[in-house]
Amino acid sequence: MQPRQLLPNLTFLDLYPPTADAAREVLSSLSAATPHLDPKYFYDEQGSALFDAITRTPEYYPTRTETRLLREHARTMARTLDTELTIVEPGAGGCEKARILLDQWQPRGYMPLEISRECLLDATRQLAPQYPQVQFQAVCADYSQALTVPTGHQELPRLVFFPGSTIGNFEPVARRTFLADLRQLAGDDGFLLIGADLHKSPERLHQAYNDSAGHTAAFNLNILAHLNRRLDCGFDLDAFEHQAFYNEDQQRVEMHLQCHRDQHVRIAGESLTLSAGTRVHTENSYKFSVEDFSRELVTAGFQPLSCWLDDEALFSVHLARAA
Structure with missing residues (x-):
C-alpha cells in the first residue's frame, strides 16, 4: 500500500489491522486459560478521548x-x-x-x-x-x-x-x-x-488507576465497547466491573474486568461464554x-x-x- x-x-x-485478524486474535485471547485482551484495543476514537481525560x-x-x-x-x-x-x-x-x-x-x-x-x-x-x-x-x-x-x-x-x-x-x-x-x-x-x-507507595498507585471521576473505569470498559463496535461481539458492559490494584509480588499495577454474570458472545464466527466470576486481564503497568x-x-x-x-x-x- x-x-x-x-x-x-x-x-x-x-x-490498520484487518477485522478478520483482530477477531481471531481476540477469540484466542479470551479463550485462554487466563482470559485477557491486548491493551491496543483500548484505543479507538472514544478510548483515546477517555485516556486524555485520565491524564487530566x-x-x-x-x-x-x-x-x-x-x-x-x-x-x-x-x-x-x-x-x-x-x-x-x-x-x-x-x-x-x-x-x-x-x-x-x-x-x-x-x-x-x-x-x-x-x-x-x-x-x-x-x-x-x-x-x-x-x-x-x-x-x-x-x-x-x-x-x-x-x-x-x-x-x-x-x-x-x-x-x-x-x-x-x-x-x-x-x-x-x-x-x-x-x-x-x-x-x-x-x-x-x-x-x-x-x-x-501502593496507595499512590491505587489512586492513579482508580480516579474519583471514574475515567479509568470507563476507559477499561471501553475495550469491550470498542470490540462491540468493531467486531459486533455483543458484550453487555453492565455485566462487567473495573478492577485495578497493585500486585506487590510482580511490582505492577493490574487492570481487570470482572464478569458478574454469564456472558455469551460471538467472535470470528464462534460462540464464547465467559462465566460469572471470570476476570479478563486487560493491562499491566510495571514499575x-x-x-x-x-x-x-x-x-x-x-x-x-x-x-x-x-x-x-x-x-x-x-x-x-x-x-
Whole structure:
C-alpha cells in the first residue's frame, strides 16, 4: 500500500489491522486459560478521548510529570544529541508530547505510528501546517507492524520516542524483545528517548488507576465497547466491573474486568461464554527503579546517556544511544 499525500508535508499510510485478524486474535485471547485482551484495543476514537481525560485527573501523575520533564530538559537533550534527526514515535496517540520536541528540536522528519486512525489523522492534520519545515509521515498500525515500517529520511539518524511508560505494559520477556526491536528501529546511529514509571507507595498507585471521576473505569470498559463496535461481539458492559490494584509480588499495577454474570458472545464466527466470576486481564503497568531499567536498556543494545527525574522521583525519562 502506498502512502497518500494529505498535505504538502504530510503523508498517511494506512496499515490498520484487518477485522478478520483482530477477531481471531481476540477469540484466542479470551479463550485462554487466563482470559485477557491486548491493551491496543483500548484505543479507538472514544478510548483515546477517555485516556486524555485520565491524564487530566489530579490522581494520574505520569503524564503531567513526564511532560514537565520534557519541557524542562528538551534543550539539554538536544545539546546531548547534537545532530539533525527524524523522530519516530510508536503509539503516538494525539502527538501531544512530541509537540515539545518539535518546538525545541526542529527535527527534519516526524513519523507518528498509532492504531487509532481518527486520533492520528486529527493530530497530524493539525500539527503539520504548524511545522512546515518538518516532513510528517503518519502511519496507522499496531506495534508489531510499526517496527517494520520503513522510516524514510534514511540519511539522518532516527530517535525513537516512546513516552508515557507504555513500556511498563509489557511482560518482562516481551519487554526485552520489544526494547530490542526499538533498538533495531533506531538503527546503528540512532537514539531512544523513553519514559519509565518508578516504584512508589501502593496507595499512590491505587489512586492513579482508580480516579474519583471514574475515567479509568470507563476507559477499561471501553475495550469491550470498542470490540462491540468493531467486531459486533455483543458484550453487555453492565455485566462487567473495573478492577485495578497493585500486585506487590510482580511490582505492577493490574487492570481487570470482572464478569458478574454469564456472558455469551460471538467472535470470528464462534460462540464464547465467559462465566460469572471470570476476570479478563486487560493491562499491566510495571514499575521500575532507574538502575533496573537502565540495565534493561543495556541488555537491549543501548548505551544510557542521561536520565531525568522529577523532585518526588515519581517518573523517569531516559535518553540512550545505540551501542
